[in-house]
Amino acid sequence: MAAIWYFSAQPQTPGPRLVHPLDWGVHFLVYLALGFALGRATGRPGLAWVLAAWFGALDEVHQAFVPPREAGVTDWLFDTAGAWLGSWAGAGREEAGTDEPDA
Structure with a gap:
């Protein structure tokens, strides 16, 4: 979350626009990772x-005050959308690890 906040506070991010x-x-993939971690x-x-x-909504409001x-x-x-998929994937992996094999 700190990395997202830091880069969105920069007038321009590294690399091509x-x-x-x-x-x-990029939005989808970054929030997919965040959702996965939170899940x-x-x-x-x-x-x-x-x-x-x-957090995504807060970050978008934050970007409104960072020119340009x-x-x-x-x-x-x-x-x-990315956060939804990531959160289910992250939480689902935890649940998948708790299943015991059938005897």
Whole structure:
């Protein structure tokens, strides 16, 4: 979360400027990783998704105050989509490890 906050506070991120739809793909992948980490940490995919979605919304508002960045609802939708998939994958892996084989 700190890395996301740090990079979104920069006027320009390292590397070439991404345009849509590549930008949305990055949003999806970054929040997929965040959702996965939160899913693993909490073991509760719904909670992990809500936390990641809340953080994504907060980060978009934050970007509205960092020139030349802009806040975008579409960016947030890709954040939440990635977080949803990541949170279920992260929490699901924990549950999969607790199953005992049939005897």
